[in-house]
Amino acid sequence: MPWFWLLAQAAMALPPLGFLHGPGGRLYPVYGMRGNFLLGEAAPETVRSAAVFAGMTLWKMPDGIRVSDARFLAAPEGRAVFAWRQASGTLVAWIRESRRMLRWEGDEGSDLTVPEGVEDVGGMVFTAHGVLRMVWKVDGQLEAVEFSLDTGRIVSREDVPGEQATLDSNGNVWSSGGADVSCGGRHWTLAGPLKEFSPLADGWMALRTEPGAEVARCTEPELFQLPVPMP
Amino acid sequence: MRPYPLFLLLLSAALLRGEFQLFTVRGTAETPVTGIVDMGGTPTGQPLDVLVRVRNAGATMATIQTLSVQGTGFRLYQAPTPPISLVAGFSMDFYVRFVSGQPLAEGRANLRVNNATVTFLASAVAGVNVYAIEEDGTKTPRLAGQSTVFSPVERGQRSSRRFVLENPHSVPITVNRLSVSGSFQLVTAVAAPWVLAPGSDSTIEIAFQPAGSGLKTGTLSIDDRAFPLEGVGREPPFPKPTITIGPGAEQSARQVKVAVNFDAPSRADGAGQLRMEFTPAMAGADDPAVVFLSNGKRTIPFVVSSGQPQALFSNQKETLLQTGTTAGTLRLVAEMGGYSAETTVTIAPAPVLVDTITVTRGLDLLQMSVKGFDNTRSASEVAFTFFDSGGNMIDPGVIRASVAERFQAYFQAAPMGGMFAMQANFPATGLTNVITGVEIEFRNQAGTLRTPRLTF
Secondary structure: OOOEOOEEEEEEOOOOOEEEEOHHHOEEEEEEEOOEEEEOOOOOOOOOEEEEEOOEEEEEEOOEEEEOOOOEEEOOOOOEEEEEEOOOOEEEEEEOOOOEEEEEEOOEEEEEOOOOOEEEEEEEEEOOOOOEEEEEEEOOEEEEEEEEOOOOEEEEEEEOOOOEEEEOOOOOEEEEEOOEEEEOOEEEEOOOOEEEEEEOHHHEEEEEEOOOEEEEEOOEEEEEEEOOOOO | OOOOOHHHHHHHHHHHHOOEEEEEEEOOEEEEOOOEEEEEEEEOOOOEEEEEEEEEOOOOOEEEOOEEEEOOOEEEEOOOOOOEEEOOOOEEEEEEEEOOOOOEEEEEEEEEEOOEEEEEEEEEEOOOEEEEEOOOOOEEEEOOOOOEEOOOEEOOOOEEEEEEEEOOOOOOEEEOOEEEOOOEEEOOOOOOOEEEOOOOEEEEEEEEOOOOOEEEEEEEEEOOEEEEEEEEEEOOOOOOEEEEEOOOOOOOOOEEEEEEEEOOOOOOOEEEEEEEEEEEOOOOOOOOOOOEOOOOEOEEEEEEOOOOOEOEEOOEOOEEEEOOOOOEEEEEEEEEOOEEEEEEEEEOOOOOEEEEEEEEEOOOEEEEEEEEEOOOOOOOEEEEEEEEOOOOEOOOOOEEEEOHHHHHHHHHHOOOOOEEEEEEEEEEOOOOOOEEEEEEEEEEOOEEEEOOOEEO
């Protein structure tokens, strides 16, 4: 049997689960765990969007992407949806306002071609096998697709009902219609119509409505409330 | 027209030509006194006043040495005491008052101002005496213009007072008109005109029933006399609040419902607040996650509507509070309308609770990220036990590490209550793919808790 040593690093830090847009469009980091959630201080107004992956944080700035390891990747203006594959160091970003899909292997960036008719990408995540799983809207219809970066081909494709859809960090599809939200056969009714999905780490999904924000996981029925962000 | 003695007229004229001028004043209008001043009539017992003004019409200062009135029922009222010096052009005012307890067809008095004399005439007709009955049964005389105060009463409720109308004379008195106005109502049925026999009296009851709160006024009118009435309407008192907390508040990492109810439906609209105080079990260790979730604060306002037995938080009957991840005491205080209620919940120290375990497998390294919370902030030891796919414990068995210093340093610096994320790296001398399960155990001052086996 292998012999193991515990490298006494026990590095201690509580990273955010992710980020949430609050009043005035400001981004707020979300911290916490089941039954206990906190919001941190708002990010600077220049931060368009942000995401947390396995200890790495990405911030979309007006002119590019700032990575927590001090790298800066040039990218057009606009909010971004990210996917990160730690094994290969592959980063993919969908820039909403310019409708461009970009890919970086290390610091090398390139455009990815998306099919004609793709209006928006609601969420992206790499599967365990390195396939890019996405939820996008094509010609008004929401779809969940799996896309191979290696072959450039769509591996699978299925319709998603609802008005908005995204993926959580485990690749589960979330969809909404009005105040009703669904994931993996679970359904929740929110305090008001859903304004925005915000995927967080550990499978959590922040659900922003007009009155405030709630948090849920596909694997459990309970809905938790997030503290209202301070304006 | 009455005949006036000539000398009176001459004296009056001398007064006018002298350094002082005499006027009667009504409102802002001055009327020079040219002879007799007829004050008119008044009911018995009711004072009749005439405002008199004396002006120094000369070019230099002049002094009034004598100021008096003589005549049955007449007197000076609010008059200065001589000597009174008046600067040229300046004036002074006083009242001549007449009151008679008996009917009097023609009352007569002489007003003297230095050497000048003016005659005042007045009459008194038989009128009712009005008394307000006090709580101890005594009677307080009331004159027209004197306000009678009613006891403060809750709006919509009623307080009342009795009044006695007395005829002390030897002739009957007819009351032609009796009415009550404003926030007051006549309880006693009275049909005017109404005759009071000589020596008799009659009691009436007047109720004060304000529709709203604040100072309210009205008038008791008896013929031409007006007797002001006043009272204060009060808002009804608020009921006493009680606090109801949902299950789970005695545990960390819970979002629990809180409601504020009342011992009776509220009889008014009102507003209050629910306040939360958190005292951590360990010194200097507040927890920012202990808040009301709808506003992220430790105080939250509520309202109650008239007729309702329950407070509303932004139109909801309940609000959520988060218990945080720190052991301690939660004290909730509801305050409204001078009443308060409080309740206390103790969040007991508990063993470390692991929320998520993430395993990243490398060729020769197993990386483990553990998130959880320690509400005592006293974690001292962590132990890892690994298993193969057959469920067999992998050598060397339980791997223990002392983490007391590391956790202590972390909790002192991190403002996240008892939450933590720990990353542990296990370099391997062999393949890591045979390892498929782990159990993690933490020890703190509250005890030891082992996680269920996580397979990966």
